[in-house]
Amino acid sequence: MPFQGDIGGGTRVRKSAFELTPIEVDKLRQAFAALRKLSVTDPADPRGWLQQANVHCWNCGGGGASVENIHGNYWFLPWHRAYLYFFEKILGKLVGDPDLALPYWDWDTRGRNVMPPPYVIPGDGSNSLFDPYRGVVAWQAMPASATSAEEMKRLLSLRDWASFMGGPAGSRRPGALEFGTHNRVHQWITDPGGRANCGVQDMGIFSTAGQDPIFFAHHANVDRLWDVWRSLGGEQRLPADAEFRQRTWTFYDENKRWVSISTDQILNNAGSLRYEYRRPSLVGRMDHGIAASHPLTGAVTPAPSKSVAQAPGAAQLLTSEPQTVSAPVLVSAELALFGAAPPSLEPTVRRLHIDGVALPPGGSTTVRVFVNLPDADERTPPSGPNYVGAFTVIPHHGSGHADVTRQDVAFELSAETEQVVPGVGAILVRLVPLAGEDMRPLGLTLEYQNVYVATE
Ligand code: C2O
Numbered sequence: 001m002p003f004q005g006d007i008g009g010g011t012r013v014r015k016s017a018f019e020l021t022p023i024e025v026d027k028l029r030q031a032f033a034a035l036r037k038l039s040v041t042d043p044a045d046p047r048g049w050l051q052q053a054n055v056h057c058w059n060c061g062g063g064g065a066s067v068e069n070i071h072g073n074y075w076f077l078p079w080h081r082a083y084l085y086f087f088e089k090i091l092g093k094l095v096g097d098p099d100l101a102l103p104y105w106d107w108d109t110r111g112r113n114v115m116p117p118p119y120v121i122p123g124d125g126s127n128s129l130f131d132p133y134r135g136v137v138a139w140q141a142m143p144a145s146a147t148s149a150e151e152m153k154r155l156l157s158l159r160d161w162a163s164f165m166g167g168p169a170g171s172r173r174p175g176a177l178e179f180g181t182h183n184r185v186h187q188w189i190t191d192p193g194g195r196a197n198c199g200v201q202d203m204g205i206f207s208t209a210g211q212d213p214i215f216f217a218h219h220a221n222v223d224r225l226w227d228v229w230r231s232l233g234g235e236q237r238l239p240a241d242a243e244f245r246q247r248t249w250t251f252y253d254e255n256k257r258w259v260s261i262s263t264d265q266i267l268n269n270a271g272s273l274r275y276e277y278r279r280p281s282l283v284g285r286m287d288h289g290i291a292a293s294h295p296l297t298g299a300v301t302p303a304p305s306k307s308v309a310q311a312p313g314a315a316q317l318l319t320s321e322p323q324t325v326s327a328p329v330l331v332s333a334e335l336a337l338f339g340a341a342p343p344s345l346e347p348t349v350r351r352l353h354i355d356g357v358a359l360p361p362g363g364s365t366t367v368r369v370f371v372n373l374p375d376a377d378e379r380t381p382p383s384g385p386n387y388v389g390a391f392t393v394i395p396h397h398g399s400g401h402a403d404v405t406r407q408d409v410a411f412e413l414s415a416e417t418e419q420v421v422p423g424v425g426a427i428l429v430r431l432v433p434l435a436g437e438d439m440r441p442l443g444l445t446l447e448y449q450n451v452y453v454a455t456e
Contacts, residue, residue, distance in 0.1 A: 001258065020103055024103075032128035062397075068169070083251065113144070167408070179393075187199070311360055370419060370430040
């Protein structure tokens with residue numbers, strides 16, 4: 001049946017997981033416990049814990065080729081919003097509280113780059129928010145660069161929906177929120193050192209990620225940041241194509257009804273879904289708007305060296321060593337050479353593309369990207385005009401699976417970086433594999449194809 005709008009209860013207020021009252025923590029734990037129990041007492045109930053986790057798995061490749069993947073393109077944000085909506089309603093139903101709201105983990109607030117305490121303390125089966133398949137422990141801090149004020153500012157300054165949300169349906173191009181901090185947090189939770197180069201159950205692999213309760217707090221924050229970014233821009237921050245607006249997704253609701261909901265119906269969460277985010281109320285808040293001017297690490301624009309030639313289309317291998325490649329700066333007419341669609345509107349932004357990124361099945365890693373800084377390595381600070389951003393690759397399935405998911409990663413050039421990238425010619429792109437904050441990963445074999453800058 002088609003979604004009729006949210007009914008039952010008032011507006012659900014999602015709060016930071018760091019700001020829950022003891023009573024709210026209790027209620028949340030009861031709800032997750034009820035969900036887990038339902039999965040045991042009635043495995044066929046579509047609202048149970050494993051069934052719900054498998055909804056995520058099904059849509060990330062587990063459903064086979066006929067099910068469109070909701071990672072790696074602009075479906076990522078709307079689909080996860082709908083998933084969380086129905087999940088939240090089910091939690092509330094199981095404890096008889098229609099106002100129960102999912103908390104969000106605001107890793108972007110200063111000091112909150114640690115797991116929210118209710119999810120890790122106590123760290124055993126008595127806590128329904130705990131999950132044994134994690135590498136992190138209570139109070140362990142995420143690498144500062146993953147969620148730094150500068151990183152958030154970079155993310156929220158993106159001008160174009162394709163940069164932030166991902167490429168259109170059918171593309172394999174994740175948006176910066178997905179391939180950046182979102183993936184990094186998934187990876188960090190199971191492999192905090194980043195040395196394993198493989199996804200680890202649960203959060204580290206998309207097919208099992210929904211089996212860790214922190215998934216839902218992590219994604220509530222991703223969902224919140226989508227709203228923050230939209231509020232900074234307006235309607236042009238949404239894809240205008242009818243396919244985006246009208247696409248429907250189907251979920252079981254809290255009454256086990258099979259409900260289809262369209263993207264249009266979920267865009268206004270306060271209205272049609274009746275939930276909203278309460279801003280983090282403590283010290284940190286979001287730093288992005290007020291980020292102080294950061295130290296610039298020497299902006300240099302060396303002439304591309306002859307020794308790093310690269311033919312379009314050639315597959316390249318990135319191992320644990322940082323690597324420099326020469327990338328052409330294309331004008332629009334040249335895009336077709338690389339199989340990219342020519343821009344349909346006025347060219348608005350330039351992006352640095354790294355196409356065809358792939359790891360062996362089950363593989364996972366983070367790579368920092370610099371332009372015209374050929375000496376950059378894992379100790380080079382991720383800031384300044386020459387730093388373009390970082391991407392993290394997370395496997396869709398464990399290593400038993402044969403499939404390799406290729407992705408196209410594209411970084412919108414910031415106004416600052418524009419200054420060090422010429423209008424035509426070529427640039428040097430420095431790829432720096434990263435484990436933790438400033439270490440090289442071990443035994444990495446990442447494949448990628450074309451690297452180029454394009455105006456779109
Ligand atoms: Cu569907 Cu965080 O992934």
